[in-house]
Every structure is written in structure tokens, then in C-alpha cells.
Amino acid sequence: MAKDFIVAIEIGSSKITGIAGKKNSDGSVSILALAKETPSSCVKKGVVYNLDRTVQCLSSIITKLKTALKTEIAYAYVGVGGQSTRSVRNVIIKELPADSIVSQDMVDSLMDANRSMLYPDTEIIEAITHEYKLDQQFQLDPVGVQCTHLEGHFLNILWRNNNYRNLKKCFSTAGIAIADVFISPMALADSVLTDSEKRSGCVLVDLGAQTTTVAVYSKNLLRHLAVIPLGSANITKDLTTLQMEEEDAERIKLKYASAYTDPEEDCTGLSYTIDEARTIQSETLINVVEARIEEIIGNVKFQIPEIYDGKLLAGLILTGGGAQLNNIEEAFRRKTSFTKIRTAKFVNHDIHSKHPEITAQDGSMNTLLGLLLKGNLNCAGREISDNLFADDEERHTSLPSEDAHKQEVRHTDNTLHVPTNEPKTEPKHIEASKHEEHTEENSKETSDTPTRIKNWKNKISSFIKQMTEEE
Secondary structure, X not given: OOOOOEEEEEEOOOOEEEEEEEEOOOOOEEEEEEEEEOOOXXXXXXEXXXXXXXXXXXXXXXXXXXXXXXXXXXXEEEEEXXXXXXXXXXXXXXXXXXXXXXXXXXXXXXXXXHHOOOXXXXXXXXXXXEEEEEOOEEEOOOOOOEOOEEEEEEEEEXXXXXXXXXXXXXXXXXXXXXXXXXXXXHHHHHHHOOHHHHHHOEEEEEEOOOXXXXXXXXXXXXXXXXXXXXXHHXXXXXXXXXXXXXXXXXXXXXXXXXXXXOOOOOOOOOEEEOOOOXXXXXXXXXXXXXXXXXXXXXXXXXXXXXXXXXXXXXXXXXXXHHHHOEOHHHHHHHHOOOOOEEEOOOOOOOEEOOOHHHHOOOOOOHHHHHHHHHOOOOOEEEEOOOOOOOOOOOOOOOOHHHHHOOOOEEOOOOOEEOOOOOOOOOOHHHHHHHHHHHHHHHHHHHHOHHHHHHHHHHHHHHXXXXXXXXX
8 A cells, every 4th residue: 555645534514534645746636545434423513512422433534544544644634614613804903103114023913913812712723814004005015115004904714712622632532643734614615616716706605414614715815704504404304394204304305306496397296205105295395495595595695795796706616515406506596696606516636536425526525635635744654564473663654855865863872873875895904804803703602602601600690699688
């Protein structure tokens, strides 16, 4: 198996998924292993609330990945999001003396002041710099410009304090070292949006099982982020109120449900089979599904700031497992002012995989793949050998950038020795002398072996006797 791979774990709205992949020289990615746990009792709306069961799920995922890779996992990238994730705008103002020139230290002080902002029960997990205002002018790089009034405009991504602590505790207990923590919606956007869409302005809507994430991009930057606690699983639960099991409700939703139905379409008398004894009328199904879809779309519209009305030229991009619902694009087109809508069913990268969950390209794995694509650290540990007598010494993984450096070997006297490719040579007369001494020593050792063993036994006996007398 490959000994150079990246591992990413996504804490989704209703499941925890792990993936391992290798980045190839041509820019493509080969998927080496995939593992998934659907613990309804420990993760809810993307937030961990049962620590013990979450630890069990994480341990199970890592074990499955290690088994498939036949290699220990030294690190893992983690993607976070969930219900409590949101963005907040912030402006830091600094008045300067007359004829002042903005320095890098001034800019750094604004960024530090923004990072030091306190929010009730939440903490900043990411701070994005939008622009700087110098007097009446906006600048992306204010260093070297003369002004008396300096403003820093920032977008802070917040997450609840206890969510972050619980997540770190779960990974620590499971024995998983975190390489880095990524914000899942941002990783998703980097993998499914084009540069043109980010620049022109767009809304990315990730329709998950228990949450719907709204991310607004403009001028290549994230401008707004919100997580709505509603998803496609709510449609399934609504259908269960019609006296059917959750498995039947999910099947009916995926096979027959539609996010939008043309009013002129005659569905009178049409019904769908639930089981051998029961059916559901098409009109009833339409009313239940469309009512929930309208609620989700209404919340998405509410989360788009008014200042971007009519300015998001790239339109609306749908993704996620919930985007598989029939006529979902038409539903958003009818209920919003967007006319340009597309569904991102897969990431904008060349992915090689034999796993059916990925080859399906249905949008459900886009966030996980986005996290994998953002990683750049070799997460491979030591190889797992089937040989019971193999060396158990752990071989630590080094960063890819360290491979180019010469290995330094530390001797017992704490001196450093840098190995070279040139063999160490000595003068010929010294080599001849050493050869003669070595020959004499070998012959002497052969003849004196019994005497030397006897002397060694006497020394051991004297040492033991001395230790006994001292005691």
C-alpha cells in the first residue's frame, strides 16, 4: 500500500465519515480507503453531544481505514460545521495622527484586536479579512498609504465553545492526532465552486440530512455563512406521520417525491405503494414534501444579505445529498429570484475511486472530498506487518518538505553526524597495520577463550560478593 497519503474525517449533520487518499503528480487524487458510521445517538445536526459513543465511532473509522491501508495513521484532518456555525461581521477602527503612514504593525494590531473579540458562549475559529478603509478609500493592502482614519473589515466564523472542546476531547480519547481543523462549508466551496463563480458572486446551498448550509461568496471571498437546522431528513420524518416506517418513508421520498410539481399536472387518483397492504395518495405526498421544501427555501432566502440582491451574477449552486430530490432546481427557481441555478454533483477535481459512494457522484461526498483536497500533510504512520516477529519500533512520519533534507544521526555522546555519500578513507599504512592487528587478535581470541571465560566468572563472583557485604 501507499505510504504517503492524506486522511480526512468529516463530522456531518447525521454521520461521521473518514477517507484516505493520495495526491498524484498529475493533480488527480486516488481514493485508497473509505469508512462511515451513522451514529444517530451521538451526532445531531453536526454537533457532538454523546462523547463516549462518538469516541467509539471515531475509533471504528480509524480501525477500518488502517485495516484497508495496512498502515498506521499518524494524523487526520477534521472538518467541522453544524448548527452553531455562523458568521459575524466586525469592524475595528484606529485613529492615527496627521500625516501617518500605515505600517504592517498597524495592520497586525487591527487583526489582533479582531481576534480578541469576545462573543457569548462562542469563539472565533476563523477570521477572514475583507478590506481596509483608509479615510474614504477602500484598499486590500493598506501598507504604505497615508491616512488619519484606518478601519479593518472582518468576517469572523464562530462556533460554540463546548462544541470545540468536546470535539478535541473525543479525538484525544480516541488517540487520533489532529493535523488541522477545517471549516467544512469553506472546504466544500473550494472544491465545487469555480473561480469565476466566487469572483462574480454566488450562493452555495448544501442540502444535508439535518442541516442546510448557506454560504455567500463575492469578489473571491466568503461574505456570509449560516447553518439552518433543517434538512432532507425532515421530509422523511414528515412522511412518517402518515403511519409508515422511516425506511419506507425514505424510499418513498427518493423514488416518488418531488420538490416542485406543475399545478397543471393532473395527479388525481395516482397513488404509490408503501407495502403490500398500504398506499399513499400522490396529492398527499406532494403536499407534505412541498410544504417542507418551501420552509427550507424560505430560510435560505432569509439568510442572503439584502446588500447582495441582484448582485450575485453566478447565481445559486446546490449540492449535498438533499439535492438529489427531483425538481429541486425548479423549486428554488420558482421560490427565489435566481434564474441561474445549477447542481454540483461532484467536485471540480479528477478523482480516481472504486467506492460506489464516490463513483455515484450524487453530491453526498463533496464535503469529505473537499476536506481531503485541502490537506497537504502525509498522514501515514508505520506499516502494519503480518509478521508476528516484525520490529515493533514505530517509524515516525516526516513532512514531505523534510524528505529533501539530509538525515542527522545523533550519537550517544550527543554529537551530530551528517551522513555523506563518500566513503571514509584512511592512509594505506594505517589500513595495513589495522589488518595485521585484527588478524593477531582473532588468533589470540581463539586460543585464550577458556582462560577468558574463567576470568570473567571470577569477576562476576567478586562483584556479587562485594555487593552482599555492602548490604
